[in-house]
Amino acid sequence: MGKIFYIMGKSASGKDRIYSLLEDQRELKLKTLVLYTTRPIRDGEENGKNYYFVSDEKLNEFRKNGNVIEERSYHTVYGIWTYFTADDGQVNLTESDYLGIGTLESFMKLKKYYGENAVCPVYIQVEDGERLSRALKREKEQENPKYEEMCRRFIADQSDFSEENIQSAGIEKRFQNKDLDICVKEIVNYIKSMQ
Numbered sequence: 724m725g726k727i728f729y730i731m732g733k734s735a736s737g738k739d740r741i742y743s744l745l746e747d748q749r750e751l752k753l754k755t756l757v758l759y760t761t762r763p764i765r766d767g768e769e770n771g772k773n774y775y776f777v778s779d780e781k782l783n784e785f786r787k788n789g790n791v792i793e794e795r796s797y798h799t800v801y802g803i804w805t806y807f808t809a810d811d812g813q814v815n816l817t818e819s820d821y822l823g824i825g826t827l828e829s830f831m832k833l834k835k836y837y838g839e840n841a842v843c844p845v846y847i848q849v850e851d852g853e854r855l856s857r858a859l860k861r862e863k864e865q866e867n868p869k870y871e872e873m874c875r876r877f878i879a880d881q882s883d884f885s886e887e888n889i890q891s892a893g894i895e896k897r898f899q900n901k902d903l904d905i906c907v908k909e910i911v912n913y914i915k916s917m918q
């Protein structure tokens with residue numbers, strides 16, 4: 724039976740970078756579980772790669788058809804942004820393993836939907852000061868930096884990813900993203916050990 728390797732971590736912990744590097748590891752034969760979001764696309768992002776960028780109308784259509792596995796909405800300084808996982812026929816666990824990104828809450832909902840053993844957590848950790856520096860650097864490189872939103876997420880993450888929440892999600896293993904290459908190597912070894 725296939726597994727969904729599910730990357731989680733606070734903002735700017737390196738989830739997107741790690742996801743791309745794992746996608747490049749052909750020997751793992753991972754297909755991607757692409758999330759949906761109603762947030763605007765950022766510079767350098769590609770529709771259908773990290774997310775499917777959709778309108779609120781499209782989200783409502785998925786809801787109406789009962790195809791939303793999990794969804795979370797954030798009241799950002801730019802309005803409400805919803806991120807969601809849809810059962811749109813992407814996942815076939817009799818055929819493949821998958822790579823996904825999400826939150827602790829979505830991880831728990833996916834476990835409920837696909838089965839406890841089908842979803843394996845890959846929790847990424849970075850020291851807070853370093854993570855904030857990376858977030859600021861990334862934001863500065865954007866055409867329209869959203870500093871207020873960056874700060875809101877940094878603060879929200881402290882409670883969303885509290886030690887209590889990490890433990891109650893059943894996450895035992897953590898991957899430190901200090902050196903990206905070393906971190907990816909450790910995750911590759913973990914995935915291989917679970918396949």
Ligand SMILES: Nc1ncnc2c1ncn2[C@@H]1O[C@H](COP(=O)(O)OP(=O)(O)OP(=O)(O)O)[C@@H](O)[C@H]1O
Nearest residue numbers: 733734735736737738739740857861900901902903
């Ligand atoms: N080990 C590392 N050393 C230095 N910079 C890194 C490292 N890993 C990632 N970065 C950089 O840190 C920034 C944040 O990484 P990334 O966008 O992948 O994080 P994320 O967890 O997906 O963030 P978000 O949840 O906010 O979208 C990026 O600019 C990325 O290139």
